[in-house]
Amino acid sequence: MSGPARAPSGEETIPFTFDGTTYHARPGDTLAAALLANGVGLVARSFKYHRPRGIMSAGIEEPNALVTVGKGGRTEPNTRATDVFVYPGMVAMSQNRWPSLSFDIASIFGLAAPALGAGFYYKTFFGPAKHWMLYEGFIRRAAGLGNAPTEPDPDNFSQRAGFCDVLVVGSGPAGLKAALEAAEAGKRVMLVEQDAVPGGSLLRDPDPAIDPAAMVERIKALGGEVLLRTTASGYWDHNFLTLTQRLVEPGAVPPHGFAQRLWHVRAGRVVLATGLIERPVPFANNDHPGVMLSQAVRSYVRRWGVLPGKRVVVATNNDDAYLTAQALVEAGAEVVALLDARASGPAAPAGVSVHYDARPSSVTGRKHALRNVTAVIGGSEQSFEADLIAVSGGFVPVSHLHMQAGGKLVWNEEAQAFIPGETPQMCETIGSALSPPPAPAVAPAGKAKKSFVDFQNDVSLADIDLAWQEGYRSVEHLKRYTTLGMATDQGKTSNMVALSRLAEKQGVTVPQAGLTTFRPPFTPVTMGLLAGAGARNAGAHVRRIPLHVLHKAHDPIWQPLGYWFRPRAYPVDGESLAQAALREARTVRTVAGLSDVSTLGKFEVSGPDAAALLELVCATTVGKLAVGRGRYTFMLREDGFVSDDGTVWRLAENRYLLTSSTGGADRMAHHISYVRNSLRPDLKCSVVNVQEHYAGIALAGPRARSILSALIGAEPPRHMGYVPGVLAGVPVHVLAASYSGERAFEIHVEASHAAAVWKAIEAATRAEGGAPYGLEAMELLRIEKGHVVVGGEVDGRSTPQDLGLGGMLNKAGGFIGAAGLTRPALALPDRNNLVGLVSLDGPIPEGGMLIQRAGQSPQGHVTAAARRILEGGAIALALLEGGHKRHGEEMIVSSPTRGEKARVRVTSPHFYDPAGERYRD
C-alpha cells in the first residue's frame, strides 16, 4: 500500500507516534486501523526469522502486529495493535528489530531457516553445560519480543468481587439479546465486551434491526452491569470467572490512579456469545504484510473507513468472503480476483471475476504491501498483480471459555470446526460459535516451507511435517516440539490449520488426531493486575503492634517478625545494634528493663472442661495448677515433635490463659480450634484468641519486683504466680515468668489502654536506672539462660527429649503427639540434642556447622550465638548429634559461606544461673 488508505474527513484529531513519527487518528481507531489509514503496512518482525509482518486481523487473535505502547513504568510491550485504541499522545514502538523495523539485521536468520527447522536446538550445541550457556546467550538476546519497563509502575490495579445471576460474554447480536432477555426477566445481569463499543459482528456487518447502543441502555436501565473493554479471561470451578477490565488504554495515564480492574465474578449462569475467529490460509509467504483475514478487511473498510488495499485478491473456501468482496467494491477498491476453493459459490459482486477450484499458492511483496499473488486454478498457475489478499480458510468458534469450564467439543464436518458441546458447569454457548458457516477442507497449494501456520513463532507446514517424521505425533508433542500455539496469540489462528495438517499426516479425521486443551487466560493478562494491591506489599499487610507509636518516639531499630514489626533495640548516642543490645541486656541483668511482648500468642480458655482441653493441646500437665499459678509448657504436633512453647496460667477456677510464640500464634489458633471443635466438640469450654486484645509488657531485672510493687500498690506474685491488679488506673494481669533469667513479670493489659501502662512502667524503670530493651537484648538474655525459642532450637524436627524437656512431659499421656513420640527413630541416641557451646577463641558464627575436623560432614549446627552479657566471651546454643552425652568435647564451628570458624567446647545449654536462684522465691 502506498499513501493514506482513507480519505481525510477532518476527524483525524488524535496525534500519536509510531517509531517516532507522528500520525493522526480518528476517535474510535485502533492503532491498527490508524496505522493502516496512514499507509503503514510493515508493523513488526517475527520471533524467530525476523520476517517482516503487518496487520493480519482486526481483533484479539492478531499474531503479527505486536508493538510496545506507553512510556516509563507504564510501558506495555507486546501490545496487539488491533487491541489498543488510540488516545492523544500515545507512543507506540515496533519491537524485536535492530537497528530499525525496515532494516533488521536479524532477518538473516531467515537465510539459515533450512537448518533451523522445528526442534533444531535439540540436535546441536553439545559439550559441557557452560558451552551451551554461551550459545544460549545469543539465542536469548535474539529471542523475546519487546523490552520490559525498567521503572516501577506508577499505577494501581483494582480487584473487585462481582456477583450476578447471568453473565453474558460478548455483545454481538446473540449476546445482546440474551443479556436483555435476562435483564427483562428480573435477573441480575453482567454483560462483558472486550471491544470499546458494543455490537460485535454488527460493527462489521450492521443490521438495521439491531441497535446495540439502545439495547445496552435498556440493560443498564434494568439494573444490569455492562462492562466494555473487559475480557472474560478465565473460567474456573463453580462458575467463577475472572474478567479483566481496561479502565484506560495501555500506557495511558488513569485519572483515578487505577489502570485496570480484575473482576472476580461468581455467576449463577454463564452465556457465552463469543463468536468466531477466521482461519488463515497456508500458502508460500502467507505471512507478508498485505495478507489479511477477510473479515478483518471488511471491518477496516466498514467500521473504520480504511481501505487496506486498492487492488485486492480475495481467497476463500466459504461464502462469507463474498461479503468482503462486496464491501471492497463498494468502497472503491478493485477486486482483481475472487479465488474460491470450491466448485461453486454464491453470486459475486458485479465486475468481480470468480475463479473456482482456485487456491492461492504464493505471494510476493514489497515492505508495506503485496506486489503479486499466484494461485493454482484448476491445474494451472495464474498470477495477479495485487497489493492485498483477503483470505478466509473458514471459521473457528471461540470455545476457550467453554473448554476452561470443562466443556466438551463436538466436530462439525461441514464447517471443519469444533463446536462447544456439553459442559459440567452452568454455562451455555449461543450465537455464531454454535453454527460456523460451512467451509470445506482445502489442501494447501503452496510450498510447505514458507507456508506459515503459527505466524508469530514462524512455524510452517514443513515444521509440522518434520515433527511428524521424527515421531512427535501426539498433538501435545507436536505443539511442544514445534512451539506451535505457544506464542502470545496462543494459537488462536493456527490451531485448526495445524490440526488439519496433523490429521492429514496421520490419515485420520481431525477429531481423531486430537485437540489441545485451552487453559486460562483467554488473552494475556497484565501481571500488575493479577497482583492487585498486593503489588506493593506482596499481599501481606504490615501488622502494627498496639504501642507502635510509643516505640516510634524512641526511634528504635525495627525487626520484622512474621508480618509484625517489633523494636529490636533502642540505640542511644549513635550506638550500633550490637552495642545497644548489649547495653540493654546488661541493664536487665543489673537493674531492670521493659520490653514489648504484645505479639505473643494468647488464648483465654474457660469452662468446666478448659483443663481437659489444655491437657490435650499441651504436653505438660495443666490440671494440677492452683488458681493464681502458672507453668512453662510446650505443645507437640501429632508426629511427636515440638511445635511451640509458652506458659499456661490458671486465672480463675474455670479460666486459663495460654501463651505461645509470636511466629506460631496463627498456627496455634488454628490447631486449638481443630482440637476443640473437630476432635472434641463435646468439651464444655470456650477458647478465645486474645492475642490482639492484650498488649503485653515484660519487666525484668533485679529491681523489677520493687518497681512493679510500687506501681500496682501491692506485692507482685512470686515466681510463676498470677495476680490481677490495677496499674496507672488500668486493670492488668500480672504474671511472674522469667524468660531473661532474671526476676521478671509480664503485664497484660487491654491493648487500647496499654499506652498509659507502658508509660508508667517506663518512667518508673528509668527512674531506677533501667531502660526499654528490644528483641536483640532479649535474644542475648535467653541464650545465656539457655531457653529455647520457636524457630530456633524448636526447629520442628526436635523431640522434647532432644531439647531437654523430656522430664516435663505429662506422665499420664493423652496429649496430642504422645503416639508419635513412641516411634523408634524419635528415641535414637544419635539424634540432634540441645547443647551449649563455649568458644575457645573468637565469636561463634550463627548457623555454622559443627564438625570435629575439616572435611567432615556436619554433626550439628549452631542455632543461636551470643556472648556472656556481663563477663564477655562467645557462647552459643546448638543442636548436636548425641549432644546430651558429649558435654566437654571440643569441636569446630565452621561457616564456609562466611569464611568464619571457631573452636568450641560443648557444654550444658544453661550458662547463667542454672539453678534459677535469681527469680525463685
Place this chain on the structure above:
Amino acid sequence: MKTPYSAFSLLRGAFNGQKHWEPAWRDPEPRASYDVIIIGGGGHGLATAYYLAKVHGIRNVAVLEKSWIGGGNVGRNTTLVRSNYRLPQLHNFFEFGLKLWHNLSDDLNYNVMFSPRGAMFLGHNDGDMIKLAERGDAMRCDGIDAELLTPKQIAKIEPLLDLSRNARFPIDGALIQWRAGTARHDAVAWGYARAADALGVDIIQKCEVTGFVRYGNKITGVETTRGRILAGRTGICVAGHSGHVAGLAGLELPIESQTLQALVTEGVKPMVQSVVMSQSLHFYISQSDKGGIVMGGDPDNWPSYARRGQPTIKEHAIAQAVTCMPALSRLRMLRTWSGVTDMSFDGAPIIGTTPIDGLYLNAGWCYGGFKATPASGWTYAHTLATGKPHELNAPFSLERFMTGATIDETAVGPMPNHR
C-alpha cells in the same frame, strides 16, 4: 542405529529438507513379559529405563504410559534444577543428580538445554540470612557449591529486583548456587526416551495400567488397556497419581495429591538472568530462552487430581513476585498450567521397596521432581536392578514414616497443606 544429533547433521538436512531424521523412538506393541516394567512414561520413568539399560544392562524393559510420554509433571513444571537443600539426605541426593545434569546433553545426545545460570534464595531479614548461611554451610561442608551474596552483588546479577531499604520485604542478601539453573523440560523426557529406545527399551504409549497381577504377596505383572503384561519386577513411577496407582495394589501411601500451578508471561528481551526464589515469600522466577518469565508459587494446598488450579492462589504468587521485581508489572501472563503433585508427609520423596514383593515405588516428589529426574532414575534403576536401595535413596524409604525417620526439610510436620 539412529542418526546422531550434531550440527553437521543439521547442516546436511538443510540441503535435503531434513528428510534424514528417523523417529526419536519406536512405537512398539507390548510384549507378553519383560524383566522390568516401569509404570509411567514421565521423566523419572524414562530415566529409570535408560539407566537400567545403560548402567545395569537390563534392556528387556517396558515403560508403560497411559497417555503420551512426558505429559505429566516433567512437561508441566518450572524447569528448575538445583541441589541447595539444608538436610544432608536431600542435598547429597540432589547433588548427585546435579552432576548428572551437567553432562546430560552429551550423555543422551539430545540437547536438554541445561543452563547453569545460578539459583538464588533471597533473604529479607537477618533471620533469613542466618538460615541461608546455615543452609549454605551445610552444603559447603558436604562439598556442594553455595555462596552468600550481598545486595550489591545481587544488583549486578538481577538489577531489576527492588533492592531499596523501604521495600515491603527488603532484600538483605541471597544464597546462590551457581551450578544450579534451568533446563528444557520436554527435552529431558524426549532425550531419555530416545536414548532408552536406542538401547532396546520399549516405550509403550496409550497403555494405561488398570490393575496388578498378583500371586500371594507378589506382584508379577500388570493389567493394562492393551492387555496383561508380566514382569519380574514392577516399578510405579507416576508421581501425582501415586495414590491412585498404588491403590490398585491395595497400598495406601503417606501422600496427598495437590495441584501446583505455574505460569509464563509473554516473551521479552532478557531481564532475569538467574533463578530467583524467596525464603519468606513463596515464589520463584526465571526467564526462558524464548523470553517468557516463568514463575510459580505455593501449591493449591488441598487435594485434587484435576490439573486445574485456582486463580487467587496464582494471583498471590504474582503479587509476591511483582513486589520483589516491580518491572514485572506490565508484562502479561500468557499461559498457565498445573501439575498434580504427590505431596508426601515430610516433603521428601519415596524411592524404594514396598511391603509387596516385586513391587517398587518412586513417588512423593512434592514440587521438586523435575530437578531430581537423573538422580531419581539412577537410584530407582539401581533399586529395581538389585532389589535394594542405592545408598543415596536408602533414607527415602516408605517405612520411615512409621519409624519416625522422616526427612522434614521445611520442618512443618506431616500435614502437606501446612507446608
Place this chain on the structure above:
Amino acid sequence: MYQITCPHCGPRAQTEFTYERTTDSVVDPAADAHTAMQALYTRANPMGLDEEIWRHTYGCRAWMVLTRHRVTHVIEAVKAIGPEALA
C-alpha cells in the same frame, strides 16, 4: 475458586475457608500408637469422592466435612461437625 456452602453462612467463596485434612487421617488422641500413626501417615487419596475436613476460618470459624470429588471438584455434601452439630 470453589463456592462452599457453609452450613451456617450459606454459599461463600473458598478464600474464606481452609482445608485441614481428610476424615480418614483424623488421629484419635485416645488411639494406640500404631493405629494413630497409621491414621496420620496413610490416605486413601482417591481419584474420586473423599471426605475432607474444612474450616470457615475467615467466616464463621466453624468446622465442617465436605464430600468433594477430586477430579470434578463437585462438592456433593457439607455437614457441620463442631459443638453446634451435637446440639
Place this chain on the structure above:
Amino acid sequence: MTDPTSITVIPAAPLHALEIWANPQAVATRVQKALGFALPVMGRSAANGAITLMRFEPNVWLAEGDVSVLADTLGDDGALTGIGGGVVRFRIAGPGWRELLLEGGVFDTSAAALPAGATAATVIDHVGVRLHVESDDACVVYVPSSYAQSLHHFWDAALPLLGA
C-alpha cells in the same frame, strides 16, 4: 452531587465474645429475659439501648456494649471473654459503601445479600473482617487492630475509584 462515601474510625467500645457450649435453649431464654430481646440468629444482629449482639459464629455472639447484665445468665453453660482491645471499628457510610467493600473482597455486599441489620464475616484484601450493616447508608467493619491502619490506607486509595 451525592454525599461522598466516608471512612471513619469509631472510638473503642467494650466488645466481648459470648460463647455458649451447653444448654443453648435454656441460656437463650435466660438471656432474652435479661436483655429483652432474643439472641439473634446467624447473620443477624439485635440490640437494646445498652448492648448489641451480633452473631458471626454458630456458638459465639459478639457483644458490643455493657455486658454486666449477661454475667449471671451463663452459669456453667457459657462464658464471656473480652476482645475489644484487639478490634478497630470503622464506619463506612455514604452511597458507595457497598461498592467499596467489594474492592479486594469476596463477599456479595448487595442489599439483597446484606440488608440492614445483617452481619457477615469475610476477607477484604487478605484481612479477616466482620461486617455489621447499621442501615442502608452505613456499615460498621470490625478489623483486627494490627491490620487497621493498612486496611484504612487500602480503602482510602480505592475511594476515587467508586463509580469508575
